[in-house]
Amino acid sequence: MTALILLISCSLLVAVGFLLSFLWSVKNGQYDDTYTPSVRMLFENELNEKQPAEQTASNNKEQEPYNHPST
Amino acid sequence: MNNPLTTQKLLCFHCGDTCKDESISHGDKIFCCEGCKLVYELLSENNLCTYYQLDSHPGQKPTSLQSRRFAWLDDETAETRLLTFSERDRASVKFSLPQIHCASCIWLLENLHTIHQGIIHVYTDFLKKEASVTFNRNRITLRQVVEILADIGYEPDLRLSDLDKKKQSAVNRDLLYKIGVAGFCFGNIMMLSFPEYLTGVSDIEPALRHFFSYLNLLLALPVFFYSAGDYFVNSWKSARMKYFSIDLPIALGLIAMLLRSTYEIVSATGPGFFDSMTGLVFFLLTGRFFQDLTYRNLSFERDYTSYFPIATTVKRNGMEISTPISNIRPGDKIVIHSEELIPADAMLLSEEASIDYSFVTGEALPVKKKAGDLIYAGARQKGAAIELTVKKTVQQSYLTQLWNHQGFQKNKHASLSTLSDKISKYFTIAILSIAGFTALYWLPKDVHRAVIACTSILIIACPCALAITVPFTFGNIIRMLGRNNFYLKNAAVVESIAGTDTIVFDKTGTVTVQQATPLQYEGEALTEEEWRMVKSLTAQSMHPLSKKISGWLSGYQPLKVSRFTETSGAGIFGEYEGTGIKVGSASFAGAPSALMHGEIDNDARVYISFDDKYAGSIRMTGSLREGFAQQIGLLRKEFQLYLLSGDRDGDRNRMEAIFPDRHKLHFQQTPVDKLHFIEQLQQEGKQVMMIGDGLNDAGALQQSNVGIAVSDDLVQFSPACDAILKGSEFIKLSSFIKLCKSSVRIIWLTFGISLLYNLVGISFAVQGELSPMIAAILMPVSSISVILITTLASRWSARKLSL
Numbered sequence: 001m002t003a004l005i006l007l008i009s010c011s012l013l014v015a016v017g018f019l020l021s022f023l024w025s026v027k028n029g030q031y032d033d034t035y036t037p038s039v040r041m042l043f044e045n046e047l048n049e050k051q052p053a054e055q056t057a058s059n060n061k062e063q064e065p066y067n068h069p070s071t
Numbered sequence: 072m073n074n075p076l077t078t079q080k081l082l083c084f085h086c087g088d089t090c091k092d093e094s095i096s097h098g099d100k101i102f103c104c105e106g107c108k109l110v111y112e113l114l115s116e117n118n119l120c121t122y123y124q125l126d127s128h129p130g131q132k133p134t135s136l137q138s139r140r141f142a143w144l145d146d147e148t149a150e151t152r153l154l155t156f157s158e159r160d161r162a163s164v165k166f167s168l169p170q171i172h173c174a175s176c177i178w179l180l181e182n183l184h185t186i187h188q189g190i191i192h193v194y195t196d197f198l199k200k201e202a203s204v205t206f207n208r209n210r211i212t213l214r215q216v217v218e219i220l221a222d223i224g225y226e227p228d229l230r231l232s233d234l235d236k237k238k239q240s241a242v243n244r245d246l247l248y249k250i251g252v253a254g255f256c257f258g259n260i261m262m263l264s265f266p267e268y269l270t271g272v273s274d275i276e277p278a279l280r281h282f283f284s285y286l287n288l289l290l291a292l293p294v295f296f297y298s299a300g301d302y303f304v305n306s307w308k309s310a311r312m313k314y315f316s317i318d319l320p321i322a323l324g325l326i327a328m329l330l331r332s333t334y335e336i337v338s339a340t341g342p343g344f345f346d347s348m349t350g351l352v353f354f355l356l357t358g359r360f361f362q363d364l365t366y367r368n369l370s371f372e373r374d375y376t377s378y379f380p381i382a383t384t385v386k387r388n389g390m391e392i393s394t395p396i397s398n399i400r401p402g403d404k405i406v407i408h409s410e411e412l413i414p415a416d417a418m419l420l421s422e423e424a425s426i427d428y429s430f431v432t433g434e435a436l437p438v439k440k441k442a443g444d445l446i447y448a449g450a451r452q453k454g455a456a457i458e459l460t461v462k463k464t465v466q467q468s469y470l471t472q473l474w475n476h477q478g479f480q481k482n483k484h485a486s487l488s489t490l491s492d493k494i495s496k497y498f499t500i501a502i503l504s505i506a507g508f509t510a511l512y513w514l515p516k517d518v519h520r521a522v523i524a525c526t527s528i529l530i531i532a533c534p535c536a537l538a539i540t541v542p543f544t545f546g547n548i549i550r551m552l553g554r555n556n557f558y559l560k561n562a563a564v565v566e567s568i569a570g571t572d573t574i575v576f577d578k579t580g581t582v583t584v585q586q587a588t589p590l591q592y593e594g595e596a597l598t599e600e601e602w603r604m605v606k607s608l609t610a611q612s613m614h615p616l617s618k619k620i621s622g623w624l625s626g627y628q629p630l631k632v633s634r635f636t637e638t639s640g641a642g643i644f645g646e647y648e649g650t651g652i653k654v655g656s657a658s659f660a661g662a663p664s665a666l667m668h669g670e671i672d673n674d675a676r677v678y679i680s681f682d683d684k685y686a687g688s689i690r691m692t693g694s695l696r697e698g699f700a701q702q703i704g705l706l707r708k709e710f711q712l713y714l715l716s717g718d719r720d721g722d723r724n725r726m727e728a729i730f731p732d733r734h735k736l737h738f739q740q741t742p743v744d745k746l747h748f749i750e751q752l753q754q755e756g757k758q759v760m761m762i763g764d765g766l767n768d769a770g771a772l773q774q775s776n777v778g779i780a781v782s783d784d785l786v787q788f789s790p791a792c793d794a795i796l797k798g799s800e801f802i803k804l805s806s807f808i809k810l811c812k813s814s815v816r817i818i819w820l821t822f823g824i825s826l827l828y829n830l831v832g833i834s835f836a837v838q839g840e841l842s843p844m845i846a847a848i849l850m851p852v853s854s855i856s857v858i859l860i861t862t863l864a865s866r867w868s869a870r871k872l873s874l
Binding site: 004005008012015016018019022023026027031032033035036039040042043 | 174177178181195196197198199244247248251252255258259263278279282286
């Protein structure tokens, strides 16, 4: 039965990990706008074809919140 | 009656408007105006033509160059107040771009960095119609950013209110965190409690049982102290004000559950009610989330600052300087161009002005003003630029003073006792007395049982279903109304609408619409060439009536007219192949006096003559909104109807024909009169719904129990109100009201059902027989069935009203 206790503790730890990642994603603003990213996603390829990674490198390093991807 | 010919339609490649001819083109693409062509050229230079592939004709007509004056953006204070973030060379600013309407817009805006290297990136929020721009301050100024946006047709909507609201945090994420925590704990507790549900399996090892129980206790604590925190705070607040809100019995139930369960676990007498407790909190929070989903792109809190531009042109020492309007002082000389708002009460210096007061008074036709006249803030200049001397600051002007009225100080829904609060008052008293009597009954016989029975009652009677039904029903109703373009500010508005017994309409803009006006020509028939002359004349004038006629004659090709002159306040003159054409007022065009009835029937008329020989007139009626008469017919049975108008009573006859009672029509009402009128009705005990539009109704909308703003442009022009109704949906008004009324009936029905559940639960509880198992089944079942019933019932009643 101690195995059960161990297993449940482990599963709870994993679940806590998911809870934390959910909280993180909310904090990061991923639920603020649930529409635009669905449209934006379709543009990414479009963009890369036209001008392959022109100015990606310059600003990526700085800490940016999720909602400002520098493509 | 002549109608203008319609020629074969040529659509502008950029914006999709009809083009006059093929004269403006680039390659094989045709444009309606130079502005559209310029945008296209700018985009094609920068390889941004994908814009046109994503959506056909996605473009926005850029505003005319002269109306763009962004010099004030160089002003450092204005800049720092607008920027949302700024660090060294990097700065961010959030613009409201009402032009955003399709995927192409998102694409173009987010690729703005290809037009100018100084722009680092743009992030758009489609639903809010906002874009936040991050740029490098060493390479580009804020003013240049705004100018680039204006160049491609997305001129930011910069209002006075933008300067002050930047500190507001955008989204309230607290509720999401709380739901997350509650959901997590609820799920795990359910799992850990599962062995207990299987009765007969009492032979779980004690060690394991202990482990599960303590784990449950551990998981329940964050739910109790964090997720449910608001319920304790709210009920404490309302209890101190001797007011029973629905939160009070919930808080009591939660406390009872926590104490009893902790006791059971510590004394090893039972598993506790943590599964029910966390489930309850989870459902309650979900209900609140559901109710709070409102329309983020609509603003219900506008005051005058949302209407006024941030800057205006001030003339100092002969120089025209763009100045933020908050810096305008009495005595300043300001220059107002055509179609601009006058930001403060001012005296006219120029000889003449044509002032559109529709914003302030509701008066539909422009008013002539002479030098020396006082012009109130909020008026719009039509025609040539004028100069004025400011008399009062913006905050102290006539219109803006409306906001200092006490009606604006109080928060009108704060004191509103909502349906659930009304019920919970009796409910709480009933529960407390049942618990009290049960305790008294058991106390002499069995102290232990008394405590058990008493806490069981508090637990099972916790008005979970009761608290859930209101947010879910109103949330459903709000969404269904939203689908029909009727947007409510919050759930309390549904209830206020249902309780309405008096409806007050504003006339201009609400009941009558100027835009939908069909133009009519009366007089001798004109040849096509003559129509084309009229078209070419009116196309050159900026007067609102000329613009309207020119738009109406869009099917005609203009001719080359010479000797064009515009006499302000009279009309326009031009010559074509020796024929002199006059378009303007009756005396200007030399109309026979018998025909000078423009002032009498309140219709605007424009008279036309050729070589001083009168030909005919074009008539513009302020027409009734579609379906208005029919709606009045439907509403008059149930409601008292009133009409308030800022207009002179030229329309009285027409309105009397529609309205049931002639004494309920009031004309020449100032904004303050309207407010007082509503106040007076309320003192008679009426529940007043005010339906209005522009700023002139703002006071009345605020004072009324339900203020509904009717607007054709939802995002832009709606004053402070409780609900926004799209103009074209006015025809459904009576159905909307019926739906709100039926929602209250649905709530009563579900209250009844949840009471039944409670009776069953309490019958167990008074005997002290409530096992955690029964609670764990009964509570979720009641919550879920209540949610199902309200959803189905509100769908059904919406379908019945064909909404």
